[in-house]
Amino acid sequence: xxESNHIKSDRKETTNQTKDNDNNVSSTGSTKEHILLTDLxxxxxxxxELEKTKTVFSEIxxxxxxxxxxxxxxxxxxxxxxESCVKKEVLPSNISGLNIVSVDGSSxxxxxxxxxxxxxxxxxxxxxxxxxxxxxxxxxxDASGFNNYSVQGNYTNQEEDIIENKTSMEMNFLEINLxxxxxNKHDDIDLIVIDGSIVITPINLLFSKDIxxxxxxxxxxxxxxxxxxxxxxxxxxxxxxxxxxxxxxxTHLLRDSIQLLKPSRTRLREFIDINxxxxxxxxxxxxxxxxxxxxxxxxxxxxxxxxxxxxxDTGIKKEIPYYFPLDFYAFYLKSTxxxxxxxxxxxxxxxxxLKKASKKADLISSILLPISSLNEHYGLPIPQxxxxxxxxxxxxxxxxxxxNLLRNFNRNGLQLLEKRRNRRPF
Numbered sequence: 001x002x003e004s005n006h007i008k009s010d011r012k013e014t015t016n017q018t019k020d021n022d023n024n025v026s027s028t029g030s031t032k033e034h035i036l037l038t039d040l041x042x043x044x045x046x047x048x049e050l051e052k053t054k055t056v057f058s059e060i061x062x063x064x065x066x067x068x069x070x071x072x073x074x075x076x077x078x079x080x081x082x083e084s085c086v087k088k089e090v091l092p093s094n095i096s097g098l099n100i101v102s103v104d105g106s107s108x109x110x111x112x113x114x115x116x117x118x119x120x121x122x123x124x125x126x127x128x129x130x131x132x133x134x135x136x137x138x139x140x141x142d143a144s145g146f147n148n149y150s151v152q153g154n155y156t157n158q159e160e161d162i163i164e165n166k167t168s169m170e171m172n173f174l175e176i177n178l179x180x181x182x183x184n185k186h187d188d189i190d191l192i193v194i195d196g197s198i199v200i201t202p203i204n205l206l207f208s209k210d211i212x213x214x215x216x217x218x219x220x221x222x223x224x225x226x227x228x229x230x231x232x233x234x235x236x237x238x239x240x241x242x243x244x245x246x247x248x249x250x251t252h253l254l255r256d257s258i259q260l261l262k263p264s265r266t267r268l269r270e271f272i273d274i275n276x277x278x279x280x281x282x283x284x285x286x287x288x289x290x291x292x293x294x295x296x297x298x299x300x301x302x303x304x305x306x307x308x309x310x311x312x313d314t315g316i317k318k319e320i321p322y323y324f325p326l327d328f329y330a331f332y333l334k335s336t337x338x339x340x341x342x343x344x345x346x347x348x349x350x351x352x353x354l355k356k357a358s359k360k361a362d363l364i365s366s367i368l369l370p371i372s373s374l375n376e377h378y379g380l381p382i383p384q385x386x387x388x389x390x391x392x393x394x395x396x397x398x399x400x401x402x403x404n405l406l407r408n409f410n411r412n413g414l415q416l417l418e419k420r421r422n423r424r425p426f
Contacts, residue, residue, distance in 0.1 A: 050282060057279050058291035060270045061086065067268055070257050070300075074354060081253050082329065082354050083300035087289075090298050090333075090362055092132075092369035099186075100127045100371070102193040102383035103179055104391040105171045108398055109163065113417040118167045119401055120150040122174040123390045124182060126189070127383045132370045139390065140182060150174060151401065162210050169216045172200070176223045183230040191237045191367060193384050198240035198345045199304070199328050200224050228326060228347065239364055240345035241384050244286075247343075250302055250332070251288050255280040285332060286340050293334035293341055296369060301361045304330040304345060325350055329357055333365050335372035336379035344368070 030039060061068070071084035105122035127135040141147040150170065154163050179192060205217045231238045255277060263271045280288075289299050327348050332341040346364055348357050371382045378385075409416065 053274070053279055054282065054287070054291065057274055057276065058288070060274060060276075061292050064268060064270065068258070068261070070260075073257065073260060080303040081250075081257060081300055082302060083358055085300060086254065087293055087297050087299050090296060090365040090369065092296070092373070093363075093366035094132060095129045095367055095370050096131050098129050098190045098367065099188050100129070100191045100193065100367075100381075100383050101125065101179070101182060101189050102127075102195065102381065102387040103175045104195040104384070104387040105175050106391045106393050107167050107171050108393050109167055110402060111160070111163075111419060113419055114157075115416070116154040116163050117402070117405065118150075118152045118154070118163075118170070119393065119398060120152075120167070120171050120174060121391055121393060121397075122148050122171070122178050123387055124178050125383050125387045125390065126182070126186075127371075127386075129371075133374065137386070140178065143390065148174070148178070149401070151405075158210070162208075162213060165205060165208075165213055166216060169205070169213070169220050173216075173220050173223055176220070176227050180223065180226050180230060183227070183234060183236065187234065189234070189236050191239060191364075192231065193368075193381050194238070194240045195384050195388060196240060196242055198238055198347065225324070228324070232349070237360075237364060237367075238347065239368070240343075241368075241381060242343040242345070243380055245343050246284050246286075248284050249304065250285045250299065250330075251280055251283045253302055254288075285343070289332040289334070290340045293332065295334055295337045295373075297334050298344075298361065298365050299332040299341070301329045301331045301357060304328050327352070327357070329361065331361050331365075333368060333372075334379070335369050336376045338377045339379040342372070342379060 065086055068086050069084050070079075070081050073079040074082055074084060101124055103122065103124040105120060107118060107120045110117045110119075124140040126138040126140065128138075129135045152167075152170065154166070175194070179194075183189065200217075200220060205213055206221070208214045208217070227238070230236070258268070258271055258276060261268060263269065263276075265272070293299065327350055328345060329348070330343055330345045333344050334341045344361075344364060346360060348360060352360075368381055372379050374382065406416070
């Protein structure tokens with residue numbers, strides 16, 4: 001078994017030997033020569049060994065797919081994998097005539113000794129596909145986002161994480177508010193792709209000691225509630241597309257499911273031989289499912305974002321269940337051969353059966369595949385890519401906004417003092 005602290009223990013022994021030879025060498029670090037000649041080689045050797053073990057484990061899963069049947073557990077409320085199989089094949093559909101919307105935003109925070117300024121921008125794109133690969137594109141509020149900026153000043157003395165939380169929530173609010181505006185004005189939207197999760201997180205901000213954070217968060221909750229309700233009323237499929245995530249949620253659920261199947265010497269023996277519970281600690285969801293999913297396959301669906309359920313259980317915020325009488329699901333979709341899977345999130349009413357939730361995941365996959373497989377090395381939905389490209393702040397935009405702000409200060413003889421780390425004289 002691979003030990004994470006191998007290098008640390010080896011280094012300690014080596015540096016103690018070095019200290020006996022040279023009292024001037026610190027016992028808490030290594031020389032450059034030792035790192036180059038020993039430590040880096042050790043790290044490379046350990047990682048190569050781990051990758052080989054991961055590959056073997058992935059092959060064990062693929063060889064035992066028929067035996068990894070979770071159907072006897074799916075109906076239990078606390079069992080979060082909601083399909084019987086680890087993965088399944090999905091096929092792209094004909095999306096001609098569909099209207100797909102995506103939204104994204106970006107922010108820049110300028111920090112000074114006694115004030116912080118936040119610049120935000122949000123853009124939505126709408127694709128009307130007249131065949132699987134060609135579309136008419138509309139931009140909201142415009143192609144460059146010039147009519148959807150937000151500039152804020154923070155004048156109170158607050159911790160940096162509070163300022164960043166406020167900026168993040170304001171950005172989130174602008175994105176969801178823009179979507180709600182589009183839903184109200186347009187009756188032809190079929191699917192919405194959000195760059196990121198469709199579930200508001202982290203829920204603990206609702207109980208922040210900073211009253212402004214708590215109020216902003218409650219306001220954001222209500223805006224999300226409008227989004228879910230609008231999508232339900234107009235039959236719009238709402239999807240969260242998360243391109244990079246380090247979560248191991250599904251991997252841990254799969255590990256626990258293997259345990260529930262009770263591997264033995266006569267059944268699922270390979271998992272015992274490889275010590276599956278230990279090796280699975282080294283996997284993220286993306287890492288594992290990138291190895292076991294083939295192109296045009298998706299993972300099983302599973303319940304995600306259980307934080308909302310925790311709030312329901314406490315009863316502290318009694319209106320939360322009325323905001324979100326929903327079940328949130330996620331799965332991983334492999335749309336191209338040479339890119340990692342994308343985490344896809346969606347919601348259903350709590351009354352919807354697991355069979356219908358599974359069919360909804362199939363439908364979402366079939367719509368996303370034609371617009372996510374145009375580049376074999378980058379498997380994200382095209383509207384999501386375009387929204388991000390348009391929303392990112394360019395240096396010229398930041399300079400235009402910030403320099404204009406500085407001129408207003410300078411006219412009144414006021415100069416901003418940068419933080420010391422940004423004005424080093426060397």
